[in-house]
Amino acid sequence: MPHVRNAGNAVLLNLVAAALVLLCLCACGKKGWPSPPKVIPPQSVTDLRSRVSGLQVELLWSVPPVADGAEPATHFLVQRSVDPVSETCKGCPILFTRIADIPATSEHTVTWQDTIQKGYRYRYKVVGYSGGGLAGKDSNMIEVIGE
Numbered sequence: 001m002p003h004v005r006n007a008g009n010a011v012l013l014n015l016v017a018a019a020l021v022l023l024c025l026c027a028c029g030k031k032g033w034p035s036p037p038k039v040i041p042p043q044s045v046t047d048l049r050s051r052v053s054g055l056q057v058e059l060l061w062s063v064p065p066v067a068d069g070a071e072p073a074t075h076f077l078v079q080r081s082v083d084p085v086s087e088t089c090k091g092c093p094i095l096f097t098r099i100a101d102i103p104a105t106s107e108h109t110v111t112w113q114d115t116i117q118k119g120y121r122y123r124y125k126v127v128g129y130s131g132g133g134l135a136g137k138d139s140n141m142i143e144v145i146g147e
Helices: 002-025
Strands: 049-053 056-062 075-084 097-103 109-115 120-129 135-138 142-145
Touching (some): 049 142, 056 120
Antiparallel strands (some): 075 097
8 A cells, every 4th residue: 555655646746846847837928037017206396496585485386297107296395405605615515405395286386485594595406206205306406595
């Protein structure tokens, strides 16, 4: 009896090996690692502009259209850099700080206000991001000087 039992195990082992070989040969046909689905970030804001009234600055921008297959921008991060006008450094990197997180509205134009101080240079840019947290590229940068 032990001889028949070993023969049954050998047949079963051969069937499993043949199934594995067949499975490898019948795969999807593409060689290589699987790749994640392509997700396209929101379009960037291209028309950031400002209106200054005294020491108040109002930033305005249009909600970018949703490109084919891209994520829509559901929020916007407002970033600001502040430097004294007296300390001008051409070619130095500009360091931005996130100062606001604005939800996108059903309106076509988004506005946001900031208070500025005399003698300082303010630079602003906006980045849109999707509900899943996928960020688009930076907007155009604008500069305002408190006078």
